[in-house]
Amino acid sequence: MQSCAQWLKSNLSEIPDISDKEINAAGERPSEDSYVRMEKVNSLVIHHSATATGNARVFRALHRAVNGWIDIGYHFVIGNGTLSGDGEIEPGRPIWSVGAHARGHNRGSIGICLVGNFCETSPTGKQLTSLTDLLRELLEDFHLSGSAISLHRNVPGCRTECPGDNPTIKEILDALS
Ligand SMILES: [Zn+2]
Numbered sequence: 001m002q003s004c005a006q007w008l009k010s011n012l013s014e015i016p017d018i019s020d021k022e023i024n025a026a027g028e029r030p031s032e033d034s035y036v037r038m039e040k041v042n043s044l045v046i047h048h049s050a051t052a053t054g055n056a057r058v059f060r061a062l063h064r065a066v067n068g069w070i071d072i073g074y075h076f077v078i079g080n081g082t083l084s085g086d087g088e089i090e091p092g093r094p095i096w097s098v099g100a101h102a103r104g105h106n107r108g109s110i111g112i113c114l115v116g117n118f119c120e121t122s123p124t125g126k127q128l129t130s131l132t133d134l135l136r137e138l139l140e141d142f143h144l145s146g147s148a149i150s151l152h153r154n155v156p157g158c159r160t161e162c163p164g165d166n167p168t169i170k171e172i173l174d175a176l177s
Contacts, residue, residue, distance in 0.1 A: 002053075002083065004061035011051050011062075018065050026065035027057040034070045035097035038107065041142045044135060044149045045102045047074065047113040048123075048163035053082035054115040056090035063100070073100035074111040078130050080123070082115065087126025089134055102155045109155075110138060118164030132172055139176070146177030 004027040005020035015023075049059065060072035067073075072092040079088040092111070093099050101111030112134065114127050123131070135149060142148075151169065152162035163169065 002058075004058050004065075007053070007058040007083070008062060008066065011053075012066070016066055023061050023065045027061035029060070030064070030071050032094075035094060038096055038098050040108055041110055042108040042144070042148060043105065043155075044110050044112065044138055044144070045105070045152055045155060046131070046149065046163055046169065047101060047111060047152045048118045049077075049113055049115045050117050050119070050162065051115070052117060052121075053080075055079055055083035056092050058083060059113070060092070067100075069100050071100075074113040075099055076110070076112045076134060078112065078114045078127050078134070080115040080127055084115070086124050087130040089130050102152060102158055104157050105155055110142075114163065118166045118169075119161055120164075122166055122168060128168055128172060131169075132176070135172070135176055146173065149173055149176060 003024050005023040008015050008023055056072060056077040059077060063069045063072050074092040075095055077090045077092055079085050084090055098106050099111045100106055102109055114123050116123055152158055153160050
């Protein structure tokens with residue numbers, strides 16, 4: 001299995017001056033008291049990783065060691081069969097805590113990241129199935145309607161292409177709304 005340090009080196013053009021040991025340690029979950037409690041969830045935001053490979057551990061290392069955040073920015077990561085199972089749902093930040101994935105909207109939103117760069121490729125069938133299942137479950141748990149689901153680039157004030165322009169993701173949103 002690729003270490004977090006190896007993954008960062010192959011995915012970033014510039015990495016900060018941190019030892020491999022520190023980068024790999026940043027792939028571990030921080031202590032529970034690192035988090036800020038979320039008051040009310042009102043939206044579910046879908047992202048892509050914009051990388052060909054990944055899993056919760058390497059994104060956690062990226063977000064902690066490079067961005068300097070307390071933890072991975074997302075609440076869930078859905079694998080594409082590269083560094084985790086195809087369609088595997090890994091937990092990121094605890095669902096009760098504020099994430100770091102949609103500027104200005106983190107205090108009331110859950111961030112779901114699909115591994116892949118959907119400006120260039122499409123999610124796998126298993127990723128889409130897992131995404132649909134997860135969204136259904138979260139809508140029910142938080143008593144939300146389908147209109148609570150957004151693509152990152154449709155979140156007001158967020159300037160990003162994320163998660164690409166993929167028709168299958170739109171179909172999911174249409175089916176759930
Ligand atoms: Zn995003």
